[in-house]
Amino acid sequence: MGIPRGVRAAALIAAAVLLGLLAVQGSYALWNAAVSSSPGSVSAASFTVNLTGTSTGQSTSMTLAGGQSAVLALTGGATVLTPGTSAYAGVLVGNASDAGGPFSISLTAAGASIANVGTGSLAAYLSVNAKTAATTTDCAVPTGYSTSVLTSSLTTAAVPKGGSTVICFQVSLSPSAPAAVKGQSVNITVPVTAQQL
Known part of the structure; x- marks a missing residue:
């Protein structure tokens, strides 16, 4: 008695499937490596930006201990403002x-405000413009003050690590200022922010 033809065909198909499975089976490897290292130290870099007033000589770090922003008083010297x-x-x-590698920053002066002292009205007649300069003596040169930091912003070019730049401010009294504002005072605040590039 012989093997029926259907059983032979099924056995042949099963053998072909088994052979196919054996032919495509993969292999795997388990990789494991260990390297020991000697103890070292980790140090953090500081993001230090120093400010020095050109008229007062007052110097401070931009960020104080505890994360508070520094306040730097600037004065216009002995200049008496008259209209115009x-x-x-x-x-x-x-x-x-002191970060390793290049560490350039840019600075932006924007969002200035003028507040009257007491019941005065002088603030309405003042404008505050800014420019960047190569040296502090350039601040006294009246040209180039095209950016109003009351309504716009001034951003410096990149300042490399170890480098510096100067931001100059011009406070102008309108030619139409009335005699009633004579002797009044204001407080002008110009926020300056630094950003790593």
């Missing part, structure tokens, strides 16, 4: 980071 005149001051900004 301006006073000038500036700040020397130094990139004193």
